[in-house]
Amino acid sequence: MKTLFLLRHAKSSWKKPTLADFDRPLKGRGRKACKLMGAYLDGHGIKPHIILCSAAKRARQTLLEINGEWPLSVPTLFKESLYHASPITMLQHLRGLDDAIASAMIIGHNPGLEDLAYALTGSGDVEALEAMERKFPTAALAVLSAPIGTWRELGPGGARLDRFVQPKDL
Template structure:
């Protein structure tokens, strides 16, 4: 009997555009993002959506989101910071998901739009509720 796998997709929390001299990769979270990320972690825990592994874009806002989210989870979750998830297309995200260890039963991918959103849209398929 096949084991059900779980894939969790999470976009980084709201980032700051306050410093125009920073390159995109180094943009931090905004105040709103710092408040929202722990809430996302609590929601993951509340629903029992607990990843065995997190694949995280190494951009500062993604790393900070993961730090705040994972602090709310009941167990420490290993994270791999994956350069290919920064500015990733939907195909790039799929490639990284496919490369995950077969023993991973619940995988969280934390990255950026538009690639992450497009990946989710492709997974949902044409018959899905567009508003969802």
């Protein structure tokens, strides 16, 4: 069994229009959402074995801000290739993980992250499915489980959506 946590970066700022998209920071609302999500992750014992994080500033800040509430020491890989990555690119990263790793988190961007969640989900908790179908907002978390032995087996429809958590629900 493999568990996947897909976390969309928190709300970012458009305050400086001359700033490159890659370098946009979180805004206050995003930091607030991170605190809520970090407390949720900590309170529910969510501890991925590895984190794959987009190298974009807002994704890195999301991890940093969440970590304030979720004191976790986990190997983290910052990947430029996860910046606006397609679902296929994210899936390739996951399929490349060591099979000894039972759970992984991706902190990334839409539309790729949301598209990956939809592509992998074959079944799931009805309320979670309905919530995710309505919207995959910033700082939202999809928790998927896949009855597989190796990450290479992860594919379309092969996972179950166990939970979908949004900051507004916390």
